Amino acid sequence: MPELPEVQTVVQTLSRHVGGMWIARVHCHRRDIITPAGADLASLLTGRRIQLVSRRGKRIIVRLDTGQWFWIHLGMTGRLTAEPADAPLRPHTHLCLDLVGGPDGTNLDISTPISAVACQVRFCDPRRFGGIFIPTPGQTPDDGMGPEPLEMTADQLAQCMSRTSRPIKSALLDQSIIAGLGNIYADEALFAARIHPLTSACKITPEPIARLCESIQKILRNAITAGGSTLRDFLDADGHRGRFQDLHKVYGHAADPCPTCTKPIRRIVLAGRSTHFCPGCQIQPRRTNARKIRRKST
DNA sequence: GTCCATGTTCTTTA
DNA sequence: CTAAAGAACATGGA
Numbered sequence: 001m002p003e004l005p006e007v008q009t010v011v012q013t014l015s016r017h018v019g020g021m022w023i024a025r026v027h028c029h030r031r032d033i034i035t036p037a038g039a040d041l042a043s044l045l046t047g048r049r050i051q052l053v054s055r056r057g058k059r060i061i062v063r064l065d066t067g068q069w070f071w072i073h074l075g076m077t078g079r080l081t082a083e084p085a086d087a088p089l090r091p092h093t094h095l096c097l098d099l100v101g102g103p104d105g106t107n108l109d110i111s112t113p114i115s116a117v118a119c120q121v122r123f124c125d126p127r128r129f130g131g132i133f134i135p136t137p138g139q140t141p142d143d144g145m146g147p148e149p150l151e152m153t154a155d156q157l158a159q160c161m162s163r164t165s166r167p168i169k170s171a172l173l174d175q176s177i178i179a180g181l182g183n184i185y186a187d188e189a190l191f192a193a194r195i196h197p198l199t200s201a202c203k204i205t206p207e208p209i210a211r212l213c214e215s216i217q218k219i220l221r222n223a224i225t226a227g228g229s230t231l232r233d234f235l236d237a238d239g240h241r242g243r244f245q246d247l248h249k250v251y252g253h254a255a256d257p258c259p260t261c262t263k264p265i266r267r268i269v270l271a272g273r274s275t276h277f278c279p280g281c282q283i284q285p286r287r288t289n290a291r292k293i294r295r296k297s298t
Numbered sequence: 299g300t301c302c303a304t305g306t307t308c309t310t311t312a
Numbered sequence: 313c314t315a316a317a318g319a320a321c322a323t324g325g326a
Contacts, residue, residue, distance in 0.1 A: 002304060058305080074304090075305055076303070076323095077303090077304090077322090092323085126324070127323050128321080129306070129321070164314095170315090170316085182304055183303095183304060183305085228304090230304095231304060232303075232304085232325075233304080234304070272316095273305095274302085274303085
């Protein structure tokens with residue numbers, strides 16, 4: 001569900017509700033969504049003020065007034081919403097935070113009346129691939145993360161890609177190489193840049209790399225403007241669906257005519273994921289596998 | 299019943 | 313060592 005544009009949309013919509021608010025109470029309905037297992041999230045959060053909600057790759061970073069921070073990952077079906085505390089709970093809601101406003105930290109214990117609760121932040125995730133992550137000492141939000149696609153230069157992208165011979169699609173999905181792309185936007189960006197998904201990442205020349213850099217950034221920006229893509233589950237913090245799914249050119253369009261050349265869009269499986277491309281616009285790289293077939297001695 | 303799903307991580311295989 | 317393929321996680325929709 002969530003790639004960079006969806007996560008960014010959640011961060012933007014959530015920030016309006018929670019920036020500067022105090023966490024009065026923590027309701028955790030499932031302990032196993034928290035990593036490391038057994039961490040005491042309630043005592044970490046209760047009575048603390050939310051200073052900033054931001055994004056790194058697909059992670060939602062929350063900073064508290066104490067300097068402590070943690071992150072939320074939405075996995076495939078995770079939702080982070082801001083709702084009235086008396087709104088009905090969706091099934092699979094695993095965590096709720098009661099937030100109170102105001103310039104001071106009054107009423108920050110269990111005696112806070114429900115009427116003082118400005119809103120509840122809720123984490124709902126049916127498949128539970130997402131979760132709440134508390135960093136280990138010394139860990140930073142950048143650990144294990146490649147560059148931010150919206151801030152990288154074409155040279156940086158070339159550098160990232162020069163270090164692996166894997167298919168470009170596979171490299172784009174690797175968060176330690178570049179942070180934020182997922183299956184939808186990797187396919188859309190490769191189509192826009194006219195690069196075949198099986199092309200070896202280190203064999204792409206500077207010109208197509210520059211095209212890819214521009215395509216990635218243009219698509220991500222447009223998707224953020226459209227509030228992300230809602231295929232099934234995604235909602236922003238206000239419960240609104242995204243609109244970018246209507247602008248997908250190849251993702252989910254197997255067998256449809258290519259919007260550019262009318263050849264049917266193909267779907268293959270690469271790195272275990274559905275991969276969509278136009279065989280007319282995205283030319284297949286020359287086969288690099290050995291011609292000789294080696295026979296094992298028997 | 300089958301297949302598929304916006305993600306990540308671990309294991310197996312080559 | 314590299315990396316590709318497969319499985320696992322858990323739930324629901326078509």
